[in-house]
Amino acid sequence: MPFDLASRLAERRAAHLYRQRPLLDSPQAPDVTVDGQPLLAFCSNDYLGLANHPEVIRALREGAEQWGVGGGASHLVIGHSTPHHQLEEALAEFTGRPRALLFSTGYMANLAAVTALVGQGDTVLEDRLNHASLLDAGLLSGARFSRYLHNDATSLASRLEKATGNTLVVTDGVFSMDGDLADLPALSAAAKRKGAWLMVDDAHGFGPLGANGGGIVEHFGLGIDEVPVLVGTLGKAFGTAGAFVAGSEELIETLIQFARPYIYTTSQPPAVACATLKSLELLRTESWRREHLNQLIARFRQGASEIGLRLMDSPTPIQPILVGDSARALQLTALLKARGLLVGAIRPPTVPAGSARLRVTLSAAHSEAQLERLLEALAECWPLLENGDA
Numbered sequence: 487m488p489f490d491l492a493s494r495l496a497e498r499r500a501a502h503l504y505r506q507r508p509l510l511d512s513p514q515a516p517d518v519t520v521d522g523q524p525l526l527a528f529c530s531n532d533y534l535g536l537a538n539h540p541e542v543i544r545a546l547r548e549g550a551e552q553w554g555v556g557g558g559a560s561h562l563v564i565g566h567s568t569p570h571h572q573l574e575e576a577l578a579e580f581t582g583r584p585r586a587l588l589f590s591t592g593y594m595a596n597l598a599a600v601t602a603l604v605g606q607g608d609t610v611l612e613d614r615l616n617h618a619s620l621l622d623a624g625l626l627s628g629a630r631f632s633r634y635l636h637n638d639a640t641s642l643a644s645r646l647e648k649a650t651g652n653t654l655v656v657t658d659g660v661f662s663m664d665g666d667l668a669d670l671p672a673l674s675a676a677a678k679r680k681g682a683w684l685m686v687d688d689a690h691g692f693g694p695l696g697a698n699g700g701g702i703v704e705h706f707g708l709g710i711d712e713v714p715v716l717v718g719t720l721g722k723a724f725g726t727a728g729a730f731v732a733g734s735e736e737l738i739e740t741l742i743q744f745a746r747p748y749i750y751t752t753s754q755p756p757a758v759a760c761a762t763l764k765s766l767e768l769l770r771t772e773s774w775r776r777e778h779l780n781q782l783i784a785r786f787r788q789g790a791s792e793i794g795l796r797l798m799d800s801p802t803p804i805q806p807i808l809v810g811d812s813a814r815a816l817q818l819t820a821l822l823k824a825r826g827l828l829v830g831a832i833r834p835p836t837v838p839a840g841s842a843r844l845r846v847t848l849s850a851a852h853s854e855a856q857l858e859r860l861l862e863a864l865a866e867c868w869p870l871l872e873n874g875d876a
């Protein structure tokens with residue numbers, strides 16, 4: 487029978503992979519209302535607590551009053567307005583790159599950059615744990631596409647030996663489901679030896695990492711020579727929406743001329759750019775947010791290891807608890823939810839088979855007391871799960 491959707495859905499349910507959308511009925515914050523229930527959440531990407539910040543809200547409101555709501559057209563027609571342009575200049579200055587280009591989403595920025603840079607006859611090499619948008623971009627590009635072992639510069643180097651045409655090496659900066667950092671010094675050295683370009687998607691590094699929140703490139707002190715294509719997203723630590731690609735004058739002009747996900751879409755509302763200009767200022771200057779976040783990360787790791795949880799090698803606000811089996815991961819989230827805590831279970835195909843996990847994310851908006859509540863609940867729930875009597 488064609489389009490037997492009912493069977494596909496039933497199979498997914500039977501495999502414990504069925505996804506549901508929790509309905510958020512409050513602003514993004516540690517204390518939320520979800521499906522009518524008040525919960526303490528550890529699952530947003532609002533790492534610095536800027537998504538609901540009064541000054542960012544005011545910038546959005548004032549931006550709407552001055553610039554209206556809709557972008558109105560694509561950037562190349564008449565949708566490129568002054569706030570978009572100012573934000574691009576501010577992001578270029580922030581990243582220490584000659585130019586930056588604004589996109590409506592990170593997914594689109596990644597599709598745009600990869601497909602504009604490589605095509606048939608070229609090569610794209612990606613970390614096997616890269617974000618789905620990067621993997622999709624590699625496939626869509628039509629270039630020879632190959633995945634190297636996770637964060638392994640040796641595995642990359644052996645694939646670089648066989649590369650043809652222009653070669654783009656693509657990696658997450660902070661891996662979104664594991665929280666670990668890409669070994670950029672080694673990856674960039676391997677790429678440079680073969681004349682390949684390195685593209686880094688630092689969706690989760692901008693904000694939490696670097697003395698000024700400049701992300702993984704600031705953390706490692708890498709410039710445009712090491713990382714010619716730098717992507718950041720604005721819906722995570724920036725607390726707003728959109729994304730950017732930063733790089734050379736020629737790179738940005740190439741994207742404006744050739745990147746279809748840039749050309750054939752309406753610009754984001756200019757007021758959102760006004761809000762991001764404000765959140766960029768807060769992200770750079772309010773370093774207490776990063777310091778508090780780092781204290782929470784250290785305390786969580788210490789507390790979790792005392793409970794005997796399996797953590798990953800992550801110095802970032804992404805702190806996954808490895809469970810393994812999808813059904814057990816769901817069981818653990820249900821136990822936590824019954825205690826008023828919301829943590830997301832991440833299952834295949836988002837992560838490799840057998841590596842289901844709880845993806846705990848921490849935010850500067852969390853208090854120490856809230857973190858202790860999480861640790862206490864985990865201490866209670868984890869043994870229930872291990873004994874299988876929950």
Ligand SMILES: *Cc1c(COP(=O)(O)O)cnc(C)c1O
Binds near residue numbers: 594617729
């Ligand atoms: C979230 C994310 C994206 C997508 O960004 P959006 O703006 O949400 O579309 C891209 N790359 C990585 C690594 C991400 O985590």
